[in-house]
Structures are given as C-alpha cells and as structure tokens.
Amino acid sequence: MATIETPELVVIGGGIGGGAFATVMARAGHSVLMLEITEAHRDVVRGEWMAPWGVNEAKRLGLYDLYRSHGAHHLKRHVTYDEDMPPAEADTRMIEFSAMMPGSEGPLTIGHPRLCGILDDAAVAAGASFLRGVRKVQVVPGVSPTVRFEHQGVAHEIRPRLVVAADGRHGKTAQQVGIKLNADPVHHWFSGMLVEDAYGWPEDKQVIGTAGDINFLAFPQGDGRVRLYQGVALSDKERFMGDEAPRRFADGFRLACVPQSEALAAAKPASHCFVYPNNDTWSDEPFAPGVVAIGDAAGHNDPIIGQGLSISHRDVRIVSDILKSTADWSTASLRDYAVERRELMRRLRLAARLAAVRDCEFDAQGRARRARLHAMFMIDPVVTGLMLAPIAGPESAPADAFNEAALDAILKAA
Numbered sequence: 001m002a003t004i005e006t007p008e009l010v011v012i013g014g015g016i017g018g019g020a021f022a023t024v025m026a027r028a029g030h031s032v033l034m035l036e037i038t039e040a041h042r043d044v045v046r047g048e049w050m051a052p053w054g055v056n057e058a059k060r061l062g063l064y065d066l067y068r069s070h071g072a073h074h075l076k077r078h079v080t081y082d083e084d085m086p087p088a089e090a091d092t093r094m095i096e097f098s099a100m101m102p103g104s105e106g107p108l109t110i111g112h113p114r115l116c117g118i119l120d121d122a123a124v125a126a127g128a129s130f131l132r133g134v135r136k137v138q139v140v141p142g143v144s145p146t147v148r149f150e151h152q153g154v155a156h157e158i159r160p161r162l163v164v165a166a167d168g169r170h171g172k173t174a175q176q177v178g179i180k181l182n183a184d185p186v187h188h189w190f191s192g193m194l195v196e197d198a199y200g201w202p203e204d205k206q207v208i209g210t211a212g213d214i215n216f217l218a219f220p221q222g223d224g225r226v227r228l229y230q231g232v233a234l235s236d237k238e239r240f241m242g243d244e245a246p247r248r249f250a251d252g253f254r255l256a257c258v259p260q261s262e263a264l265a266a267a268k269p270a271s272h273c274f275v276y277p278n279n280d281t282w283s284d285e286p287f288a289p290g291v292v293a294i295g296d297a298a299g300h301n302d303p304i305i306g307q308g309l310s311i312s313h314r315d316v317r318i319v320s321d322i323l324k325s326t327a328d329w330s331t332a333s334l335r336d337y338a339v340e341r342r343e344l345m346r347r348l349r350l351a352a353r354l355a356a357v358r359d360c361e362f363d364a365q366g367r368a369r370r371a372r373l374h375a376m377f378m379i380d381p382v383v384t385g386l387m388l389a390p391i392a393g394p395e396s397a398p399a400d401a402f403n404e405a406a407l408d409a410i411l412k413a414a
C-alpha cells in the first residue's frame with residue numbers, strides 16, 4: 001500500500017461535472033485529487049449542446065470564457081421541421097434564441113471529449129492533482145470516507161474530508177455508497193454521430209424534427225463539424241448496430257422536409273454510433289456520509305432534451321457554493337442541494353416526457369398528436385412551459401407548468 005498526500009476532496013471522474021468541480025474548488029484554494037479511469041477522453045456519444053440556461057451556469061462558475069477561448073460555438077437559430085409541414089412554412093416559424101431569451105447568445109456547442117480535456121487541464125492549472133488510468137476505485141462512506149484505488153499497479157488508500165462522485169451514468173460510486181437511483185421506463189433508443197466537412201450546412205442553425213420512423217436532431221459545432229442525433233422506436237435498436245450503422249445513420253438525414261439536409265447526409269462520419277436507452281434516472285438523496293454525487297452519477301435526464309451539461313454545471317455551482325460557505329461538510333449541509341436537485345430533475349423529467357411522446361412515437365396516432373402539441377406551443381401554459389424550460393431553464397416557467405397530472409391529461413387528449 002503506497003501513501004499519497006491526503007487532499008480535502010477526492011473527485012471520482014474527470015468528465016464534465018468532475019472537471020468543472022475540481023477547477024472551481026481548486027481555484028477557491030481547496031486541495032483536490034481527481035481520479036479518472038480513462039487514459040484519454042474519447043467520443044462515446046455524450047452531450048455537446050449546452051442549453052442557454054446552462055451557459056449562464058457556466059458563466060457563474062467562471063468557466064464560460066475558457067470554453068469560448070477553446071472554440072466553443074454559439075448557435076443562433078432553431079427550426080422544427082416535420083414530415084407534415086412544407087419546409088418553407090417551417091422556416092417561417094424559425095426561433096431566434098436572442099428573441100426567445102433576451103440577453104442570450106444561444107446554446108453553446110463543443111465536443112464532449114474536448115470539453116472534458118479543457119476542464120481537466122483547467123483543474124490542474126488551478127492546483128488540483130489528477131491521476132488518469134485509475135483502477136478498482138472503491139469508496140466506503142463515513143464521516144471520514146475511505147477511497148481505495150490502484151494507479152500504475154500500486155494500491156492506494158486515502159481518507160479525504162469529502163468524496164465527490166462524478167463518474168457519470170455508468171459510474172459505480174453512487175451504488176457503492178448506497179445512493180439509490182429511481183428510473184423511468186425506457187421510452188425509445190437514442191444514438192449520435194459526429195460528422196465533419198458538412199460545410200453546406202448553416203453553422204448557426206440547429207434543427208429538430210420527426211420524419212417517418214426517425215426523430216432527428218442536428219447541432220453544428222463550427223468549422224464543418226455537426227453533432228447529429230437520432231431517436232427511434234424500441235423495436236428498432238438494430239438500426240444503430242454493426243458496421244453499416246454509420247451509413248444507415250447518415251442516410252437517415254436525407255430528409256425531404258429539411259432544406260440542405262444532404263449536406264449532413266453526405267458529410268464524413270467522424271465517430272461510431274453508440275446507442276442509449278432514453279429515460280430519466282434520479283436520486284432523492286444524492287449523498288451519503290462523506291460522499292456527494294453530481295452530474296449523471298446523481299441521476300440523468302433523458303438526453304432527448306439535452307440538459308445533462310447544464311444540470312452538471314448547476315450541480316457544481318450549488319455544491320461548491322455550499323462547501324465554500326461552511327466548514328461543515330456533513331450531509332446536513334448538503335440537504336439544500338438534494339432539495340433543489342429533486343425539483344430540478346422532476347421538472348426536466350416532465351419536459352423530457354413531453355418531448356419524447358411528441359417526437360418519438362411514429363404511428364398515425366403519434367403523428368397526429370405531434371401536430372396538436374406543436375399547435376399548443378405559446379397557447380397552452382403547460383405545453384409552453386415544458387417546451388421552454390429546456391432552453392430558458394427549469395425556473396423560467398411558472399411552477400404550475402410542471403404538473404404531472406396536467407401533462408398526462410394533455411398527452412391523453414392530444
């Protein structure tokens with residue numbers, strides 16, 4: 001057993017939440033050790049579109065300028081296209097983000113592996129220690145928690161003041177320390193692919209829509225790169241599997257209802273297609289003695305509304321503010337975080353449910369419902385609130401909009 005200097009904070013996972021948290025706390029003068037399982041971040045299809053409300057969180061954390069200086073790209077326009085609407089009519093309904101959310105420069109896009117790397121470097125620059133390629137990480141909760149891990153074949157055991165579980169949706173720390181995750185049933189499958197050389201696609205325009213048996217989403221990142229996503233029915237998982245998956249995925253973007261979509265279909269695939277179940281997970285108490293979970297480790301929102309980056313930044317802000325404001329780092333001090341996150345995730349779960357039912361049910365009934373739900377935007381307060389929340393933030397709509405019974409009734413009637 002080798003000795004390693006014991007820091008105040010051990011952060012498990014050097015992804016978005018871990019890297020941002022380590023940076024913010026190291027900048028505040030705390031000693032931080034961050035442990036990351038991979039030797040290099042690679043594209044496993046994660047979030048690359050940060051909602052305008054998440055951009056505000058990044059600004060509050062002092063991270064936004066860092067992202068921009070490394071090429072993060074703003075989108076200015078959104079268009080919803082649909083197989084049942086002529087493209088010219090859809091274009092007349094284009095949304096300018098600056099009009100929808102005054103003062104906003106729009107969503108921010110940047111590659112996930114790149115953003116993780118930027119944050120890891122920032123954490124180290126701020127004084128955090130960072131070990132990559134760690135193995136067998138094990139956490140025992142307690143007033144003085146224990147972290148065991150191996151690095152370069154050497155076993156370590158340390159007892160920091162607090163462990164931050166930021167090991168993402170497949171992380172094991174939350175489970176090890178007894179943080180219980182609830183889960184919604186899976187609604188559909190979701191996959192993503194990065195393409196390059198899509199120079200024929202407008203760099204400031206994102207699109208979302210449904211045609212045939214595909215829910216399509218496209219978010220440019222600048223310099224010809226576009227992150228594409230597709231949602232399909234639960235019976236259609238094979239579409240994203242095997243050697244032909246990238247070609248099938250690209251073909252899905254030959255869309256008669258989307259002008260210039262050929263630029264996306266013909267672009268160069270620059271990643272695999274990984275497939276994910278679309279559902280929400282959440283924890284009512286994202287902490288255990290000596291341990292707090294942030295980001296996906298504390299539960300993830302359905303990726304259909306692209307909230308995970310924003311949620312992770314919100315988590316980092318709330319937890320770091322608590323830790324900076326008090327010497328008491330016990331679970332009692334973290335209760336406000338749990339309460340805030342529970343409501344945040346509840347609201348976003350309803351928003352995601354509306355989007356999933358609207359965009360990813362492909363039969364005749366689903367198609368008719370989609371048209372009716374779109375027609376209710378800016379008319380019905382619940383539909384409007386749930387459609388605006390993923391852009392402007394879960395506090396942007398009145399609390400009444402986040403009413404499960406009202407949403408049930410709307411989806412049934414529509």
Ligand SMILES: Cc1cc2nc3c(=O)[nH]c(=O)nc-3n(C[C@H](O)[C@H](O)[C@H](O)COP(=O)(O)OP(=O)(O)OC[C@H]3O[C@@H](n4cnc5c(N)ncnc54)[C@H](O)[C@@H]3O)c2cc1C
Nearest residue numbers: 013015016017037046047167168295296303306307308309
């Ligand atoms: C298909 C898909 C599309 C998405 N699209 C969007 C989007 O457009 N916008 C958006 O905001 N969000 C989106 N998300 C969600 C977003 O990617 C996540 O919410 C976000 O990355 C969460 O950050 P995190 O730090 O919790 O996890 P991650 O970014 O996944 O980082 C976790 C880190 O922990 C490391 N790790 C894992 N296990 C261990 C271990 N045992 N020890 C040490 N390190 C470990 C991992 O290697 C990784 O580096 C999407 C998710 C999916 C699946």
